[in-house]
Amino acid sequence: MTTKHRALTTGLKAALLTTVLGVAGQAAWAQDGKAITTVVKISGIPWFDRMETGVALYAEQHPEMTISQVGPASADSAQQLQIVQDLVARGTDAWQLCRWTPVSWRGF
Numbered sequence: 001m002t003t004k005h006r007a008l009t010t011g012l013k014a015a016l017l018t019t020v021l022g023v024a025g026q027a028a029w030a031q032d033g034k035a036i037t038t039v040v041k042i043s044g045i046p047w048f049d050r051m052e053t054g055v056a057l058y059a060e061q062h063p064e065m066t067i068s069q070v071g072p073a074s075a076d077s078a079q080q081l082q083i084v085q086d087l088v089a090r091g092t093d094a095w096q097l098c099r100w101t102p103v104s105w106r107g108f
Helices: 003-032 046-061 077-090
Strands: 035-039 066-070 094-097
Touching: 035 077, 046 066, 077 094
Parallel strands: 035 066, 035 094
Antiparallel strands: none
């Protein structure tokens, strides 16, 4: 077996395992009625509007979960940080962040 073939085989096995674990994990989360929020850099621009379409579609496919997307109305890392702090305070189960810069998140 060549090195290239071995790398491809290993990569395919890893991808399959990741998919299986992801599906199993998703089912466990769905049973618990978890809340997941995506926090974007700024709301109201085409890139993140399109992203919100995908978030809404996923929410429709998983009505047993609370799934949403939020973001500041203007390009402001301080507003984005406040949104995340609010999510943490509310006990949101999971959140995904499209952050501004590592510097803006120091001390979080």
